[in-house]
Amino acid sequence: MTATTTPTRRITAAMAMAEAIAIEMRKSDDVFVMGEDVGPYGGIFGSTTGLYDEFGPERVIDTPISETAFIGAGIGAAVEGMRPVVELMFIDFYGVAMDQITNHMAKIHYESGGEVNVPMVLMSATGAGYSDAAQHSQSLWGTFAHLPGLKVVIPSNPYDSKGLMASAIQDDNPVLYLFHKGAQGLVWMKKNPRSIAEVPEGEFTVPIGEAAIAREGTDVTIVTVSLSVQHSLDVAEELAGEGISVEVVDLRSLVPLDREAVLNSVAKTGRLLVVDEDYRSFGLSGEMAAIIAETDPTLLKRPMRRLAVPDVPIPYARSLEYAILPTTDKIAAAVRDLMS
Amino acid sequence: MITEIPFPLASGDDPGAEGVVATWFVDHGAPVVEGQLIAEAQLDKVSEEVHAPVTGTLYHYVAEGVGVAQGAMIGRIDS
Numbered sequence: 066m067t068a069t070t071t072p073t074r075r076i077t078a079a080m081a082m083a084e085a086i087a088i089e090m091r092k093s094d095d096v097f098v099m100g101e102d103v104g105p106y107g108g109i110f111g112s113t114t115g116l117y118d119e120f121g122p123e124r125v126i127d128t129p130i131s132e133t134a135f136i137g138a139g140i141g142a143a144v145e146g147m148r149p150v151v152e153l154m155f156i157d158f159y160g161v162a163m164d165q166i167t168n169h170m171a172k173i174h175y176e177s178g179g180e181v182n183v184p185m186v187l188m189s190a191t192g193a194g195y196s197d198a199a200q201h202s203q204s205l206w207g208t209f210a211h212l213p214g215l216k217v218v219i220p221s222n223p224y225d226s227k228g229l230m231a232s233a234i235q236d237d238n239p240v241l242y243l244f245h246k247g248a249q250g251l252v253w254m255k256k257n258p259r260s261i262a263e264v265p266e267g268e269f270t271v272p273i274g275e276a277a278i279a280r281e282g283t284d285v286t287i288v289t290v291s292l293s294v295q296h297s298l299d300v301a302e303e304l305a306g307e308g309i310s311v312e313v314v315d316l317r318s319l320v321p322l323d324r325e326a327v328l329n330s331v332a333k334t335g336r337l338l339v340v341d342e343d344y345r346s347f348g349l350s351g352e353m354a355a356i357i358a359e360t361d362p363t364l365l366k367r368p369m370r371r372l373a374v375p376d377v378p379i380p381y382a383r384s385l386e387y388a389i390l391p392t393t394d395k396i397a398a399a400v401r402d403l404m405s
Numbered sequence: 406m407i408t409e410i411p412f413p414l415a416s417g418d419d420p421g422a423e424g425v426v427a428t429w430f431v432d433h434g435a436p437v438v439e440g441q442l443i444a445e446a447q448l449d450k451v452s453e454e455v456h457a458p459v460t461g462t463l464y465h466y467v468a469e470g471v472g473v474a475q476g477a478m479i480g481r482i483d484s
Binding site: 074075076077250252253256261 | 427428430431441442445447450452
């Protein structure tokens, strides 16, 4: 258990997110929530459940289905000094609002010479695994980490879901908060027990830009984020029984990126597997390769491995979907391969 | 004193439909305080939180994901 000043109890990651938002809303009238079905419905992945009952329709605002309009409205509110938490229901819907996100939300502080802040959180659901097909299953964090101007945070467990949300709202910079549907602890999803965990009742933050060593090990480093952290921890437990010691590095944010944590772990193990539910090419896994190659290629005893979604749309058919996702059996096989 | 906890959901059109305790937030044999979230129940894609009616020790009658009849008792709290 972590050292905190408030009691803890087990809750889902979804509840942890909503709780962090509620705490910030109680502290400041500048914080409000806006998006599709964030009100009485409570967010289709539970991210705002309970907020409407406590804060009402003026601070928890259901919007029409126009992402450009309500993300733009959030940016406008942020530059006027409010702290909006805007939900884009699925990250796949970014396309229609990409100008607002990358040309305005991400660039206003730069273009104004730092005179105008955009203290806004854009939260959005990512990830596959339940046959929601090619337009509702993507991860896409690599896309937003590639384009400059946004912080990109990605929790993998309930504690970080709450602490990173608190940090995101308190941050004076625009933050993209990406939560995996399959790691929310929802009853209608396939559920990993790691999506339900002890979380302090009171306020706390998790700093943005610091990776977590989710599990210490000595043989192989797995660098990953989001639901794949849960899978990697399951694999690490399984392989410990075979005498393979796996270290799991949960990046927790891609921007800023904790390069030191990656390099320190690889310096220790000499073997690197990057597990990424985003597309393989031009993304997170390639960035990890570049960091090693630019710093010290001799850190690696063996060529690194990448386990990511091959560059195809996410299939609808369950068997095909799981054929392309970084599942536990594929992670375990890749680790064994690195040790062979 | 023993306080039993009923499955909280009922199906409008199928009294024979089974639900599940989708999540136990508190372990079998662990202490709970009145009002604490202890479980999430699900029936026909509707879910409902279950909170402890009294302070005491929680005992599960059913495991997560196992079919439960509407109105059946899912656990008890000894206080």
